[in-house]
Amino acid sequence: MNAAPSTNPEIRRWQAIRIGKHDNIAVALSDIAGEIAVRSGENITFVKLETPIPMGHKFAIVDLKAGTEIVKYGEVIGVLVADVTIGEHVHIHNLKSLRAPVASERHKLATGAPTGG
Amino acid sequence: MDELAFLGYGRTNGRAGTRNDALVLSINGLVAQAAKRIAEAVMGAKFVATPYGRCQFGVDRKVHTALLTGIGAHPNTGALLIVGADRKSADEIALAVTTISAIPVEVLTLDDVGEDALELTARGIRICAHLVRHTSLHRREPLPVSQLYLGVECGHSDATSGLTANPIAGAIVDRLIDAGGTAVVGETIEWLGAEHSLGRRVAEPTLGKAIEQAVKEREDAVIAVGEDLLGNNPSPENIRGGLTTIEEKSLGAIAKSGSRTIQGLLPFAGRPDACGLYLMNGPSFSPESLTGFVASGVQISLFTTGPGNSFSSLLAPTVKMTANPETVGRLSEQIDFDASNVFTARETVEEAADRLFSELLEIASGRLTWAEILGEGAEVFARMGASL
Numbered sequence: 235m236n237a238a239p240s241t242n243p244e245i246r247r248w249q250a251i252r253i254g255k256h257d258n259i260a261v262a263l264s265d266i267a268g269e270i271a272v273r274s275g276e277n278i279t280f281v282k283l284e285t286p287i288p289m290g291h292k293f294a295i296v297d298l299k300a301g302t303e304i305v306k307y308g309e310v311i312g313v314l315v316a317d318v319t320i321g322e323h324v325h326i327h328n329l330k331s332l333r334a335p336v337a338s339e340r341h342k343l344a345t346g347a348p349t350g351g
Numbered sequence: 352m353d354e355l356a357f358l359g360y361g362r363t364n365g366r367a368g369t370r371n372d373a374l375v376l377s378i379n380g381l382v383a384q385a386a387k388r389i390a391e392a393v394m395g396a397k398f399v400a401t402p403y404g405r406c407q408f409g410v411d412r413k414v415h416t417a418l419l420t421g422i423g424a425h426p427n428t429g430a431l432l433i434v435g436a437d438r439k440s441a442d443e444i445a446l447a448v449t450t451i452s453a454i455p456v457e458v459l460t461l462d463d464v465g466e467d468a469l470e471l472t473a474r475g476i477r478i479c480a481h482l483v484r485h486t487s488l489h490r491r492e493p494l495p496v497s498q499l500y501l502g503v504e505c506g507h508s509d510a511t512s513g514l515t516a517n518p519i520a521g522a523i524v525d526r527l528i529d530a531g532g533t534a535v536v537g538e539t540i541e542w543l544g545a546e547h548s549l550g551r552r553v554a555e556p557t558l559g560k561a562i563e564q565a566v567k568e569r570e571d572a573v574i575a576v577g578e579d580l581l582g583n584n585p586s587p588e589n590i591r592g593g594l595t596t597i598e599e600k601s602l603g604a605i606a607k608s609g610s611r612t613i614q615g616l617l618p619f620a621g622r623p624d625a626c627g628l629y630l631m632n633g634p635s636f637s638p639e640s641l642t643g644f645v646a647s648g649v650q651i652s653l654f655t656t657g658p659g660n661s662f663s664s665l666l667a668p669t670v671k672m673t674a675n676p677e678t679v680g681r682l683s684e685q686i687d688f689d690a691s692n693v694f695t696a697r698e699t700v701e702e703a704a705d706r707l708f709s710e711l712l713e714i715a716s717g718r719l720t721w722a723e724i725l726g727e728g729a730e731v732f733a734r735m736g737a738s739l
Contacts, residue, residue, distance in 0.1 A: 262593075263694055263696055264695075306599060307602045312595060325593070
């Protein structure tokens, strides 16, 4: 299989990525903790994580207030329902979808069923 | 090889082929088994059969005909034997194919052999043998990358897909479109929550509305039967993997479409009338989706996966790519391209895309995918309605 070029294959150059240049979160590329390197385009910045972040999960890269829209891939993916500080885990406990409530409401109207959370 | 060329089979009409098959195409389920015997008796013949072919109506029948025509007229098909139950419908498909493609087309039906399936088999083998011999004359030649029409599909995604594999696929699409090629992305329900993002890239404004409408129709269809599309979406597995909202999940999925302008929204199995990037309004199940791409004229597909997925198109080489390092280690005879160095932060998306683009050109030029070697390919006929 194609081997990728690398100057030192043993060193992970960064532990998280900020995908879109205006994203306000970054995503962990493995289970990470402590002070970690975040790649954003060509740049590397460092963030101190509040708690360990599992692979694939998001954390704030700036302090954010409740009601702020979270941006990933340059797009809004939901709205914060609590304040977060830099390095804090952002997930189902503090981030809500803007689309899901609309869909749930349509389902409820059509079937009379109670909506999910 | 020149970076922007591949070795392909030039065609008189339409795009070049990345493969050159003699195809036995059974257009009616009544003769599928006899047609299969024909193909199995002749080395090198490919075989596609629909289980259906009668008692269909409306959109379902139109789509079924579009699938058969697109497969018969496919750029990778160098010669075609249509096997049918009755002369009339077989001739209709043959006519439709010959308006698109200039390859030799033969037709054989039960009507021709007094409804004798054994006689059908015997005659079919002789015809197919001549067609295979004809295809063996054709040679590859250097052709521009603008001849390529790439399908991009995801199957069995995980946390690595939206972060790395799909953005790499999107970078490939961008490169191909910039080189004058064509690409298509389908799986309509996976645009749910990301319609506005797609809508910002459309060539003209009504297209944005059409994309929203395509998603809404699927939502409506699910609601109409009392099921809840978003009750379990993102799923517990998605949530464990870090996906929080449906918008996030869908944006990760559509990352595979890159960033270039969307020229149109094709109906399922529809063919583009110009080069560029297209969306196809279609099902998310890979076998159905990939066949829709093939009918559209896709000659090679890129397929991103997380934990793995062995299914492939039969006619269009389907290149399996993952960024999950554990999957790469586990599926050494399934994964064609290892993107895991991006996920482990040893390589950037752009570096991986450069490598993958070269690999795609090699595969377009004749390198076999694992799925081709292991016979994992099939074409599947999605239904759009019930039979009469």
